[in-house]
Amino acid sequence: MYPLALTALNAGSVMFALFALSTAAAHYLKLSDWKALAAGMVGLGVAGYAYFWVMFFDTGIAPWVQMIFLGACIILALFAVLRRSASDMALIVPCLGVFAGAVGLMGWSVLLAGPDDSVANIFWFAGSRWTSPLPGDNEIPFHFGLQLREAQITSPMYVDWLSSDRPPLQTGMYLLLNLGRESREAYQGSSTALQMLSMGGIWVLARAMGTSRLWSILSMTALWFTPLVFVNGLFVWPKLLAAAFVAIAAAIHFATPRKERRSVMDGLIAGGAAALAMLSHGATAFALVGFAVAALVTLRLFSWRYIAAAVAAVVVLYAPWQAYQNLYDPPGNRLMKWHVAGAEAIDDRSMTEALVDSYSKLTPATWAKGRMDNIDRIMNPQLWAVQDFAAGRLNATKFRDQMFYSVPLGIGLFALALWGLPGFAISGATRALSIATIGALLGWAVLLLGAGQAVTHQGSYFPQIAVIAMSARLFSGNAILSKIGFVLFGAHVLLIGFIHALA
């Protein structure tokens, strides 16, 4: 129960800070509900990132900075409660969604755990509760935080990983928002809550497309009931956190009509969200490259002020981390070399050298085949696993392994929406976002060098969130579709709930 209590405490902290910042954005910046939540999430991310730098430069003043931040949140939340405005109150739902998502996931994971799933080692529990044991990536931000607090960063920092190999956002947000004594359990609770910001991300995306409030809530619920969230919400390599910020960038740029004006504030939110996504996990780059192409295809370039604001936000936020990678603990390019140049082993080659070496070995035909293999890997339903599980030849853990690796199985019945992705381009409300999602998938399939290696955890997780959000938009469109949607939603929840109730 100890991890559950700490999850409730730290999810409360995340929810509370998010509510304070979002309502402030709604009131003082006059933003709509979804844009206010987006601004609140970006504000929270920027605060966590800034706190990382405070810890890096001076651990002595860090507690004061934390106290000032939390005190400011208390005051802002108090103002919101006293105002009692409808725009503020509308933001309670997604903030509660983040809290309920975290507590619900930890509660489900702990309370339904079998005798072999001990929480004594919470990191092991998180990495083996829903699948066969995963490697220790979920611990890396925790040890980075400890080393920052100790003002002693080692190189390598974690086994053979440098501190510069993994981006710092989750570390900073955890250190800022953790209300418990520093411990593995507190980190787990806080980080699970941070992954649940993906609930906020899908809500933003759904509302931006004009989805009804009911279906926006159901989109959060549907996302929660996916193997993607069960695994990645507990195993806290910060990929869902990254996806939450990608969803915000997509919402601002692709989810509203092209004729709608984009302001400088929109640019700051979109650019800030894109940078924060990159500062959560580098695999985000696959989606962002796809977005750039989709923006050109859909002629969504908007005003130069908007673009300049977005670029400025990216540069201001990302440049310091680039400096850390290149100057403090170089080279910090291991993941990028792994994913984009296929160089899994550590070596001294630069990114360019690794790219040249890898691509020079490929013929156009083998390169093209590799891309097709990646697309096949992304879209393949892995029906053999479903059949084997139904026939009892695959136990629940082994089946969940397959759900973890497979993109379609990882989103349950919403795999139907993934396969029907081009269909969303028929409706004006989802057209641009569907093209951006296709761009994100193609960016992943093309840039990930390894042939047929595009399994879920090598990607950005954005397409999965986007197809659920677009489905919710579709279902909220009219009464008949809504009824079909309720049936699909109910079946999805029951099916995924059942599979995750099995030992």
Place this chain on the structure above:
Amino acid sequence: MRLRESFWITALALTACGPGAGQRPILTKSEAVYDFSHAAYWTPPELLAGPLQGEFSCEGPCAKTTPAVKPPPGLKDLRTTSAQKGDADVSTLVWRGTIPSGISSIALPMVTGPETSRTRIVAKCGAVTRTLMPKDAWGYRRLTFKQPGASCELEIRAIDDGPGWGQWIAIGTPEMLR
């Protein structure tokens, strides 16, 4: 320039150029090994550069030798909470002294009995406090409290709350590091 803008620019400049900016060296494996299970840094004894100036006091029973676990060679001044009643003794060992201005990192020799659950070490230097998780073998725990430039008063409290079997703790005089 308006007051509000000046404030933000000053805050940014302080963050970028403030205390410690750019002065923190990264640790290599030859300087310290990071122990994941204890979330601690252990320094090799060959990097020790002499004891810090300071003195021990005991809040409760204490002794100057640890017969159960042989201390590392060169460690002469230590205290343990395992005194006349052995593991049943409960007390707090206190070391107070100064980290001189030119030093930023120190090494604290420490060990506990096999049952570590009710022992802890709290080290405080100026505004910085660290709570340390001991282990049941002698080791030199590396600590960084400040940047070089100003001295600070260091207080180390090794607390043994447990009267049960294996519940004891010992620390030695902290050492400067090369």
